[in-house]
Amino acid sequence: ETGVTQSPTHLIKTRGQQVTLRCSSQSGHNTVSWYQQALGQGPQFIFQYYREEENGRGNFPPRFSGLQFPNYSSELNVNALELDDSALYLCASTRRRGGTDTQYFGPGTRLTVL
């Protein structure tokens, strides 16, 4: 039990639609990262938020965006969904204190785009 929750568990959308995925971190965790894990592959870093500001981004287009809120929750938004966006989306949170602190992962949201 990592104390990180994600909702919904599963989601089915059609191409062109928009989706919002949610993550609730442990209290005090000021850093959240989002990853995309396609079937049979390792996670790919999408972006990270630190104290409500984007603090690093992987190789993902601008239609992937996020928000982090003061209550340690965060959102991943994806616009204009494409078939290749079908994947497991993971959020991971940590409380940054210097060095590389352990990231705690949620169980993920499985998104299917038809």
Next chain:
Amino acid sequence: AQSVTQLDSQVPVFEEAPVELRCNYSSSVSVYLFWYVQYPNQGLQLLLKYLSGSTLVKGINGFEAEFNKSQTSFHLRKPSVHISDTAEYFCAVSDGGSNYQLIWGAGTKLIIKP
């Protein structure tokens, strides 16, 4: 850019036998190294991490890993596996930079044969 190679996509092993899951990374700078486990339909759980100090790192569930800088490897080992170890194992690396971005291998499925 950093990359992580997990040399085996699947490793079948008999119960109570030893196992080694291989991980190599490409980096010329100091790195932090991690092994995560993903049980079926669950999120990622940290097994162990190497930040500095002793090159032999012990983790949860009886796993350990050895950091070898000259060979840029971080292989995961367990002397005796159990059926409950059936899962996918991911090696990841971070340069410890300000964005804490993790670069992941493609994963190794550990298959325990009774």
